[in-house]
Amino acid sequence: MTTRRTFLQTASALAPAALWAAPKLPPPGGIKSFCIDFNWHRKDGKAQWINSFAKPGHWADADPQQHVDWYAALGANVIQTFAVSCNGYAWYKGGAVPSQPGLKYDFLPEMVRLGHKKNMLVTGYFCAGANTKFAQDHPDLSYGTPSTLHIPFTDDYLAYLSRSIADAVKRTGMDGFMIDWIWNPNTELRKPGWIEPEKKLYTQLTGRPFPAAGPPAADVLDYERKAIERCWRAVRKAAKGVRRDCVIWLSCSNLAAPTVEGAAWLKEVDWVMNESPNRALFESARKAVGPQTRMLQCLVGWPLHDAATYVADATTKGIDLYGFAEPRDNSLPLPVEEYRKRGPAGFPGTTGPDVNDRNIATLARYYRGLPLR
Secondary structure (H helix, E strand, O other), X not given: OOOHHHHHHHHHHHOHHHHOOOOOOOOOOOOEEEEEOOOEOEEOOEEOOOOOEOOOOOOOOOOHHHHHHHHHHHOOOEEEOOOEOOOOOEOOOOOOOOEOOOOOOOHHHHHHHHHHHOOOEEEEEEEOOOOHHHHHHOHXXXXXXXXXXXXXXXXXXXXXXXXXXXXXXXXXXXXEEEEEOOXXXXXXXXXXXXXXXHHHHHHHHHOOOOOOOOOOHHHHHHHHHHHHHHHHHHHHHHHHOOOXXXXXXXXXXXXXXXXXXXXXXXXXXXXEEEOOOOHHHHHHHHOOOOOOOEEEEEEEOOOOOOHHHHHHOHHHOOOEEXXXXXXXXXXXXXXXXXXXXXXXXXXXXXXXXXXXXXXXXHHHHHOOOOOXX
């Protein structure tokens, strides 16, 4: 006779990710999230690899236990880490996308397992508009500048992105993922002329032949809104087709951009984040999203973010929060205890890293309910 214990043991051996006990969605008391951002690596302010994405395998020895402990010390209840980073390599092993070269741990599944033990949600990451590996493997489908927006949302690319997402949702046990850079290729890259696959996509989505002199601005906007919506539909289908409760989290640097403002598909997104420090973008987007959508505000990552002023404002109480920061050479930011001891005033610098540290120090206190000073 098969007992419940025998069944669970057998099922766990076959599909452990599906049985890891996840915390409640969304977290009670509001979202307090953070990302140690593996997308970027600079030394002395200079990019070390193609444009500025971290080279494949950088931080491949990152220890999941140390990372989960850092997030827990910060007071985060949502970890945003990586399924596939912008360099195009995965942070888990044995999947559809090659893992980061030299990956020491099965990083994302371990983050999920350890994070759930501490009652934290763990989410991954995909970048829609840039993927260096895809560009190198398919130079005909990209504008060839891998660290800016360079990939049109062609059938071939969306099939690739969809396979990547479905595979990661199935394999890693993550609670959801951030989808970033759902933008069309950088306008500057098109100035010498649109690549042929994007010309065909333009006709496919608009029903109009691509003009020899290039389409007028109004027609470009029509095409780009359709391309972005189509990308969203592919992302949603890939994730929800594997697990209906998978959280899809849109990060957007400009929620008032003509290509996304007021888009009907925004009502379908589970979480929408205003990455910009401009609070007006948050408020306008809040009117466009669905009744189930959680709205987040990013407070760490840009030099213009001012976390201390934001959280001290009574009108911002109860808003779901997020921050991100480039790791130091040990794959982590400073120890949380140092942020907590020094407080925001202990990081008076005006450069990007100094501002980031000051804002992290704010979250290190605010997330724990401690005085900011």
